[in-house]
Amino acid sequence: MAFHSGFVCILGRPNAGKSTLLNALVGQKLAIVSPKPQTTRNRILGIVQVPKQKGRPAGQIVLLDTPGVHQPDSSLGRKMMSEVRGALEGCNLLLLIVDVTRKFAPSDQFVLDIARKSGTPVFLLLNKIDLIARKDKLLPLIEAYRGLYDFKQIIPLSARKKVGLDVLLDHVVTALPKGVPYFPEDQITDQPLRFMVAELIREQVLFATSEEVPHATTVVVEQFEEGARLTRIAATIYCERDGQKRILVGKQGQMLKTIGTTARQHIEKMVGTRVYLELFVKVRPDWRESHAFVEDLDWRRQLERLAGPG
Ligand SMILES: Nc1nc2c(ncn2[C@@H]2O[C@H](COP(=O)(O)OP(=O)(O)O)[C@@H](O)[C@H]2O)c(=O)[nH]1
Ligand SMILES: [Mg+2]
Numbered sequence: 659m660a661f662h663s664g665f666v667c668i669l670g671r672p673n674a675g676k677s678t679l680l681n682a683l684v685g686q687k688l689a690i691v692s693p694k695p696q697t698t699r700n701r702i703l704g705i706v707q708v709p710k711q712k713g714r715p716a717g718q719i720v721l722l723d724t725p726g727v728h729q730p731d732s733s734l735g736r737k738m739m740s741e742v743r744g745a746l747e748g749c750n751l752l753l754l755i756v757d758v759t760r761k762f763a764p765s766d767q768f769v770l771d772i773a774r775k776s777g778t779p780v781f782l783l784l785n786k787i788d789l790i791a792r793k794d795k796l797l798p799l800i801e802a803y804r805g806l807y808d809f810k811q812i813i814p815l816s817a818r819k820k821v822g823l824d825v826l827l828d829h830v831v832t833a834l835p836k837g838v839p840y841f842p843e844d845q846i847t848d849q850p851l852r853f854m855v856a857e858l859i860r861e862q863v864l865f866a867t868s869e870e871v872p873h874a875t876t877v878v879v880e881q882f883e884e885g886a887r888l889t890r891i892a893a894t895i896y897c898e899r900d901g902q903k904r905i906l907v908g909k910q911g912q913m914l915k916t917i918g919t920t921a922r923q924h925i926e927k928m929v930g931t932r933v934y935l936e937l938f939v940k941v942r943p944d945w946r947e948s949h950a951f952v953e954d955l956d957w958r959r960q961l962e963r964l965a966g967p968g
Contacts, residue, residue, distance in 0.1 A: 660715060660836040661715065661716055661717055661718075661836065661837070661838065661839070662715050662716070662717035662718075662831050662832070662834040662835065662836055662837065663717055663718040663719075663720070663834060663835070663837040663838060663839055663840060664719070664720065664749075664750035664751065664834035664835055664837065665720045665722065665748060665749045665750055665751075665840075666719055666720065666721050666722070666749065666750065666751045666752070666753060666830060666834075667721075667722045667724065667745045667746055667749040667751070667752050667753070667778075668680060668721060668722065668723050668724060668753045668755060669724060669727060669742070669746075669752055669753065669754050669755070669769055669772065669773060670726065670727065670754060670755035670756060670766075670769055671726050671727055671728070671756075671763075671765040671766055671768075671769055672695035672696050672697075672725075672726030672727075672728060672765075673693070673695050673726065673757065674726070674755045674756055674757045674785060675755055675757065675785040675786060675817045675818070676689075676698065676723050676724065676726070676755055677689035677690065677691045677697065677698050677702070677723050678691050678817040678818055679723075679753075679755060679783070679785070679815075679817040680702065680704045680721055680723040681704075682817050682818075682820050682823060683704065683706050683719075683721060683823060683826075683827070684704040684705065684706055684721070684846055684847075686846055687928075688702055688704045688723075688846065688847050688849070688854070689702045689704075689723050689857075690857050690858065690860065690861035690864070691861075692861065692864040692865065692872075694864055694872050694873075695726060695728075696725065696726055696728070696738070696873065697861075697864060698723060698724065698725045698726070699725055699734070699737075699738055699741075699876075699955075700725070700738070700741050700956065700957070701722050701723065701724050701725070701741045701742070701744060701745040702722070702723040702847070702849065703720060703721065703722055703723075703847055703848045703849065704720075704721045704722075704723065704846060704847055705718065705719070705720055705721070705840075705841050705845055705846050705847065706718070706719040706721060706827070707843055708827055708830075708831045711828075713828070714827075714828045714831055714832055715831060715832065716831075717831040717834055718839040718840060718841065718843075719827070719830055719831060719834065720840055720841065722745040722749070724741060724742045724745045725738035725739070725741055725742060726738075727739070727742060727765070727768060727769045727772060728765070728768075729768070732946045732947055733946060733947050733948060733949045733951075733952045734946040734947075734952050735946075737952045737953070737956075742772075746772070746776050746778070749776070749778050750778070750779075750833075750834055750835060751778060751779055751780075751781065751830065751833055751834065752773050752776065752778050752779070752780045752781070753780075753781050753783055753826075753830075754769060754770065754773050754780050754781070754782050754783065754809075755783040755785050755817075756782070756783070756784060756785065756803075757785055757786050758784045758785065758786050758787055758789070758790060758796070758799065758814070759786055759789050759790070762802075762803075762806075770806065770807060773807075774807065779810045779833065780807065780809050780810060781809060781810055781811040781812075781813060781826075781829065781830070781833075782803055782807075782809040782811070782812045782813070783813050783814075783815055783826070784796065784799065784800070784803075784812065784813070784814040784815065785815060785816065785817055786816060786817075786818070787814045787815060787816050787821065787822070788816040788818065788819045788821065796814055800812050800814070810833065811829050811833075813825060813826050813829065849957065850957065850961065851882075851884075851928070851929060852879045852882040852891075853879070853957040853960070854928060855879055855882065855891060855893070855925050855928070855929070856877040856878060856879045856893060856957075857877075858921055858924045858925050858928065859877045859879075859893055859895070859917070859921045859925075859937070860875065860876065860877045861921075861924070862916075862917045862920045862921040862924075863875050863877070863895060863906070863917055865920075866913060866916060866917050867905060867906065867913075870902070871897065871902050871905055871906065873946075874897050874898040874899070874902055874946065875895060875896065875897050875902070875906070876895075876896045876945065876955055877893055877894070877895050877896070878893060878894050878896065878955070878960075879891060879892070879893045880892045880893060880894055881936075884929070884931070885931065886931070887931055887932060888931055888932050888933070888934060889925075889929050889931045889932070889933050889934070890933075890934045891925065891933060891934065891935050891936070892935075892936040892937075892938070893935070893936070893937055893938070894937075894938045894939070894940050895917075895937060895938070895939045895940070896939075896940050896941075896942045896945055897939065897940075897941060897942075898941065898942065898943055898944055898945060898946070899941065899943070900941055902941075903939050903940075903941050906939045907939055914937055914939065917937065918935055918937045921935065921937075922935045
């Protein structure tokens, strides 16, 4: 049987479980996950090798996790939605993911409209079925969704509990066109380590803070020196107000210390060496409204700058 390969975009409203699904399918944490909406800010590529099995071809699935589809109200929001559109371009298949514990809302309709306009085949994923006690409740739901759109497949699953993922992989790899792999077999993402590190730090900020602080925060890695046994990292946490900075630093620096310690533990697991992590907090008023700053946060842009001119 021939090899199949292609690009598959995961789409859905904030908190549906897109990043959890990406991580589960790749088998490694590439995207940070939190109960807070709009955790994912840029598209994240994850590569899944699918071995041949009875009744299904071998293949390579290039997954794109995207920020939650929403109506943007800031430069950051507009950048996030442009990441979504960028991911949609040239995709072979869309996975539209919904949270089964929530009613189909205008925000889901908005996602569906984007999917429809793209003209790409769509699988509907009914996620979080672990939260439904009686599985027979799923049937009327599937029927209702069937009436909404001509989905190529409707697949109930739980990204967190890793239920239904094999069925999903079977259908996805079968639906992809015949082709050669896009990436080497041992590659799982295109994202450089230093930017994954920035995300791991931001994840701890999301966990440790509430209300506006998580949304007003971004992380930039300023220094990243990999040694055989020790990696030295310095990063700045940007926020928008003095009050937010006070929260992030905490009484006698306690909050920043907690964020730093837990982030360091996660980073050590990822880079495989001991880590020396230095964190700074800076105020940059209304950075989310600054088109230039938001563009500078793009890791592709930062990579160009790190490479230097010429
Ligand atoms: N119970 C349950 N929770 C899930 C499942 N998938 C994701 N979640 C949770 O839903 C929240 C949002 O997940 P995330 O992957 O960040 O959603 P995203 O915004 O669509 O990327 C997190 O708290 C996840 O742990 C699932 O299958 N079952
Ligand atoms: Mg996400």
